[in-house]
Amino acid sequence: MKNDFLWGVATSAFQLEGSPHADWSSWDSILSENPDITNHYTMYKEDLALLKDLGVNAYRFSLEWSRIQPRENIWDESVVDHCQEIIEILKGYNVEPMLTLHHFTHPLWFIKKYPWHEEASVEKFLSFVEHIVSSLKGVKYWITFNEPYVLLLGGYLEGCMPPGIKDPALALKALKNILYCHAKAYDIIHKAIPDAMVSVSHNMAALAPWSRWNPLDRILATMAKHFYNHSILDAFLTGQLRIKLPFRKEYIVELPIKDKLDFFGVNYYTRVHVRFNPFKKMCVELRHHDIDGNGLTDLGWEIHPYGLERVLRNASRLKVPLIITENGIATRNPQKKIDFMRKHVDAVEKSIKKGIDVRGYFYWSLIDNYEWLQGLDARFGLYKVDFKTMKRKPTNAAAYYSYLIRSRSDF
Numbered sequence: 001m002k003n004d005f006l007w008g009v010a011t012s013a014f015q016l017e018g019s020p021h022a023d024w025s026s027w028d029s030i031l032s033e034n035p036d037i038t039n040h041y042t043m044y045k046e047d048l049a050l051l052k053d054l055g056v057n058a059y060r061f062s063l064e065w066s067r068i069q070p071r072e073n074i075w076d077e078s079v080v081d082h083c084q085e086i087i088e089i090l091k092g093y094n095v096e097p098m099l100t101l102h103h104f105t106h107p108l109w110f111i112k113k114y115p116w117h118e119e120a121s122v123e124k125f126l127s128f129v130e131h132i133v134s135s136l137k138g139v140k141y142w143i144t145f146n147e148p149y150v151l152l153l154g155g156y157l158e159g160c161m162p163p164g165i166k167d168p169a170l171a172l173k174a175l176k177n178i179l180y181c182h183a184k185a186y187d188i189i190h191k192a193i194p195d196a197m198v199s200v201s202h203n204m205a206a207l208a209p210w211s212r213w214n215p216l217d218r219i220l221a222t223m224a225k226h227f228y229n230h231s232i233l234d235a236f237l238t239g240q241l242r243i244k245l246p247f248r249k250e251y252i253v254e255l256p257i258k259d260k261l262d263f264f265g266v267n268y269y270t271r272v273h274v275r276f277n278p279f280k281k282m283c284v285e286l287r288h289h290d291i292d293g294n295g296l297t298d299l300g301w302e303i304h305p306y307g308l309e310r311v312l313r314n315a316s317r318l319k320v321p322l323i324i325t326e327n328g329i330a331t332r333n334p335q336k337k338i339d340f341m342r343k344h345v346d347a348v349e350k351s352i353k354k355g356i357d358v359r360g361y362f363y364w365s366l367i368d369n370y371e372w373l374q375g376l377d378a379r380f381g382l383y384k385v386d387f388k389t390m391k392r393k394p395t396n397a398a399a400y401y402s403y404l405i406r407s408r409s410d411f
Contacts, residue, residue: 233315
C-alpha cells in the first residue's frame with residue numbers, strides 16, 4: 001500500500017448519534033423512539049477503537065451543526081471540544097481525519113428562518129464554518145457539503161427531506177447558495193490552513209436509459225447525466241452553473257467556484273435506469289434492474305461495479321485527485337458485502353492502472369446506523385449494531401476489509 005493512499009471508512013454524526021435540535025429529529029417518528037440511535041456520542045472511544053482493529057489509515061466523519069449551535073446565537077463549546085478529542089484519538093491511532101461540515105442536517109432554527117433558498121442562509125452557514133475552522137486543530141482534509149444534489153432532490157424537488165419543498169425554482173436558488181457557500185468556506189479553510197485539502201462529496205450514479213430503443217428514455221437519461229453527474233463538474237471547471245430540467249428553461253448562473261477544489265470526493269453506490277413516464281413528475285421515472293446479474297441490495301439498488309469506473313473517468317476531467325468518499329452496500333448477507341467491496345475495489349484498481357488519479361477509498365459505513373429514508377433496517381455497517389443493547393459485533397466483511405487493505409500494496 002502506498003503511504004499516501006487513504007484506506008478508510010465513513011460515517012455521519014446525525015446517523016450515529018442523532019440530535020434533539022436537528023430538523024430530521026422532528027421529521028421521522030423513528031427518531032422520537034430512539035433519539036440516540038447508536039449511542040455513538042457516548043460510545044465514541046469504543047467505536048474509534050474499531051478503526052485500529054480494521055487497520056484503516058483514514059476516517060471520514062461529520063459535525064452535527066445542531067448540537068454545536070442548538071439555538072441561533074448559542075454555541076455549545078463542549079461539543080466542539082468533543083470533536084477535538086476525536087481528532088486527537090485519531091491522530092494517536094495514526095488515522096487521518098477527514099471532516100465533513102454539512103451532512104444533510106440543520107439546526108431547527110436555521111431551516112425555519114434561513115432555508116437554503118434564502119440569501120440569509122449564506123451568512124449563517126459561513127458563521128458556523130468560521131467558528132469551527134478557528135476552533136479545531138489537526139484536520140487537513142475537509143468536506144464542505146455532502147451530496148448537495150441529494151439534498152436538492154430530497155428537500156426541494158421530491159419534498160421527502162427537510163425542508164420538504166417541491167419547487168424547482170427554489171431548488172435552483174438553494175443550489176446556488178450552497179455552491180457559493182462552498183467557495184467561501186474553501187477560502188476560510190485555506191486562510192487558516194494553507195495546506196488544507198478541501199472538497200465536496202458528490203453522489204455520482206451510473207445512469208442509463210430504461211430502454212435503449214426508446215428515444216425518450218435516451219434523451220431523459222442524457223439530461224439526467226448532465227444534471228446529476230456533470231453540471232457540478234462543469235461548474236468547478238468554468239465557474240458557471242448550467243442546469244437543464246425537463247420542460248424548463250435552462251438555468252445559468254455565474255459562481256466564484258472555479259478551481260475551488262483540492263480533490264474531488266465521489267460517493268458511488270448504484271446504477272439507475274431512466275424511463276419516460278408521462279404520469280410522473282417532469283415525466284421522469286427512476287428504476288433499478290439487475291441487468292448484469294450482480295444482484296440488488298436490501299434497498300433494491302442495482303449492484304453495478306463497472307459504474308464506479310465510469311464515474312471516476314468522468315470526474316477525472318477536473319484534473320484534481322479523486323477520493324471515493326463513500327461506497328457501500330445495505331445487506332444482512334456478509335458474503336454479499338464482501339463481494340461488493342472486492343468488485344468495487346477492483347474497479348478502483350483498474351481506474352488507477354488506466355492513469356486516473358485516485359487517492360483513497362472510504363467504505364460506508366463503520367457501523368450500522370440510521371439511513372435517511374429507510375430507518376434502521378439498512379445494514380451498511382462493517383460492524384453490526386444491536387439497536388436494543390447497542391452492542392457492536394464484527395461482520396466477516398470487517399475482517400475482509402482488513403485483508404483487502406493489507407493485500408492491495410500495488411495501489
